[in-house]
């Protein structure tokens with residue numbers, strides 16, 4: 001196993017003028033999910049988010065709920081999924097996404113080590129807000145795992161500043177007030193939140209939730225450093241797409257971003 | 273039972289484990305509640321509504337025949353006689369008033385047995401607000417009458433068919449709704465659970481049950497307090513409200529959970545769900561397990577954080593009642609006292625019936641909070657008792 005660092009990789013790629021693409025897949029959603037992870041990396045992902053399924057995913061809409069349920073029914077556990085990843089040698093940074101009870105039950109230190117041992121270099125815990133997250137972030141940092149924090153459209157600026165300062169790896173900007181899921185159109189809040197965060201954050205700002213198409217990715221990346229794409233991809237897997245077909249979405253997003261994004265105006269990026 | 277610590281904690285339990293999107297709304301609610309709760313005008317409006325509309329104070333009824341049969345002096349705090357048929361209205365009227373203060377025009381709620389949903393739909397009608405209630409598919413079936421009551425009251429009932437299709441999943445779905453609608457909607461949570469400030473706020477809004485009961489008991493008992501105070505526990509709101517009135521007396525406090533949903537039993541392990549750290553039924557990986565009970569209102573794998581804390585302090589104890597003894601107690605109360613209780617408080621009663629002359633010495637005085645009436649359960653009882 002080799003471990004690709006999350007924060008330095010993303011900073012370097014942004015520095016090279018590249019928009020970041022971070023696709024999400026639920027571990028265990030299909031038998032060949034590891035092949036999906038590899039296909040996503042090959043399709044031009046800058047990091048891959050791995051969902052460790054939880055019985056009660058309250059930030060997730062129907063698509064990822066269904067994926068979590070299928071993964072659990074297939075017997076997926078966090079330790080087993082992580083053990084599988086440890087041997088996968090994907091070549092891009094991996095970020096675990098799971099709910100806090102999974103972390104809490106394992107124990108902060110043990111869970112952080114499990115991630116590190118599996119070659120995972122970041123973690124997103126969406127039901128663990130800034131105030132509750134300090135003990136977990138300390139253990140994650142000690143294990144070399146970046147604790148990625150989220151900012152929402154409803155977050156006031158002062159609070160957003162503190163979250164940006166505490167986040168590691170990147171800042172996850174929630175693009176829309178709501179749960180994960182595909183949306184027909186990009187919410188106004190997606191660009192607004194990115195625009196608001198860029199000057200507050202020294203880290204890349206990636207917008208997730210409600211980004212489903214290359215067009216939406218291009219639009220939001222006029223203000224954001226990158227996108228997280230989850231439900232649109234998982235939807236394909238649930239409908240039986242093979243890893244390459246599913247990852248084709250990331251190929252399209254990658255190409256669209258590489259070709260078409262030009263910022264309306266230069267956005268000043270914060271120093272910290 | 274005072275306010276929680278600054279981060280919403282009762283000992284090591286409680287807290288605020290919500291997505292970032294909801295943190296500002298929880299902060300706003302905590303501030304609004306704190307301001308309202310120290311505002312005499314708010315109390316006056318709330319108390320007046322609960323009196324002239326809600327039917328408060330509810331009486332304490334001494335049970336003559338059942339006391340004789342059990343060998344203890346049994347008193348019932350009659351929340352079944354409150355408007356909408358349970359203690360749930362106390363909480364909901366308070367939260368609807370707060371929602372109005374915060375300028376929210378829609379109430380979102382989860383419901384198990386349907387009593388909290390009916391109470392929320394009632395308050396929404398009273399205040400002219402929109403109302404959406406999430407209810408698990410299993411509960412929609414076994415509490416069909418309450419579904420129709422909510423609809424009559426103008427609420428939209430959304431059936432939840434994910435997970436165990438009961439209360440736990442209704443909470444998930446209500447929270448998902450709230451994340452998307454928090455600008456104009458208030459999440460009217462039905463028990464002493466969820467993120468701070470809910471466990472504290474709902475306990476304070478239910479405190480009226482315990483405070484009334486203590487005064488009424490003292491009148492009936494020549495100034496004495498009951499020896500035992502017993503209430504059923506789903507999330508634990510009627511128990512928390514009751515205990516709040518007796519926590520500084522000598523009374524033993526007992527919360528009774530459904531054996532199939534006993535977060536305080538051997539299967540309950542500290543964990544985090546629905547915004548709170550508490551005790552939860554879960555497996556070794558942290559996946560939440562499904563509760564299983566005849567009582568839709570107690571069919572929940574967690575418990576309010578303050579109860580977990582009271583247990584840790586040794587101030588309250590938590591016991592279990594099985595479906596069969598609950599049904600027997602339900603029948604017994606009907607036949608000896610002419611009161612058809614809801615299945616939920618029949619758990620509290622079942623524990624007293626089982627333990628009178630054992631844990632509860634003969635001759636003791638026992639107050640049971642009869643948190644709701646049994647009309648909603650009559651159809652199910654008919655099937656079960658055949």
Ligand SMILES: Cc1ncc(COP(=O)(O)O)c(C=O)c1O
Nearest residue numbers: 387463506507508509510569644
């Ligand atoms: C009559 C009655 N009692 C008790 C409960 C359980 O709630 P809690 O534990 O919050 O009092 C319910 C819930 O539906 C109920 O309807």
